[in-house]
Amino acid sequence: MTHCSEAQNLKAYDAIIIGAPVYAGKWKAEAGTFVKNNADLLKVIPHAYFMVGTSFDGKASPAEMRAILAKERELCPPVSEGRFMGRLDYSRLNVFQRMICKMMKAPEGDFRDWKAISEWTRETVQLLGVRG
Numbered sequence: 019m020t021h022c023s024e025a026q027n028l029k030a031y032d033a034i035i036i037g038a039p040v041y042a043g044k045w046k047a048e049a050g051t052f053v054k055n056n057a058d059l060l061k062v063i064p065h066a067y068f069m070v071g072t073s074f075d076g077k078a079s080p081a082e083m084r085a086i087l088a089k090e091r092e093l094c095p096p097v098s099e100g101r102f103m104g105r106l107d108y109s110r111l112n113v114f115q116r117m118i119c120k121m122m123k124a125p126e127g128d129f130r131d132w133k134a135i136s137e138w139t140r141e142t143v144q145l146l147g148v149r150g
């Protein structure tokens with residue numbers, strides 16, 4: 019696993035999975051920029067996207083969820099998209115972030131579903147055509 023700001027020589031990869039949290043209804047900017055900057059390569063390297071948030075337990079509508087990766091999906095269509103519940107610890111947020119989360123009534127806690135994450139990863143590795 020590599021942070022997208024440190025990923026180099028993408029041509030050497032057989033497949034790529036790009037994941038990031040959602041903040042205020044948008045995929046984290048670095049991930050979107052990574053896709054944009056590497057679009058030519060991602061058009062030929064099999065890849066998948068995933069996002070993590072605290073509204074994917076039925077709070078966000080299908081349309082809202084689809085809108086989050088709309089640009090990336092159009093630019094470089096992935097073999098699969100994953101959406102997972104994340105975690106939120108208000109004590110680790112700055113004042114601004116805490117204010118946004120309170121306004122959104124974002125629930126505090128660790129909601130990660132490791133079984134769902136493992137299943138998606140296994141299926142996605144197959145779709146990417148690489149050995150797990």
Ligand SMILES: Cc1cc2nc3c(=O)[nH]c(=O)nc-3n(C[C@H](O)[C@H](O)[C@H](O)COP(=O)(O)O)c2cc1C
Nearest residue numbers: 039040041042043070071072073104105106115118
């Ligand atoms: C300022 C802020 C805004 C957020 N906005 C959203 C949101 O719009 N939709 C959502 O599903 N989750 C939202 N979340 C929840 C995060 O996506 C979730 O806590 C995620 O697990 C954070 O990942 P990280 O710990 O790797 O940053 C927000 C969290 C913060 C702190």
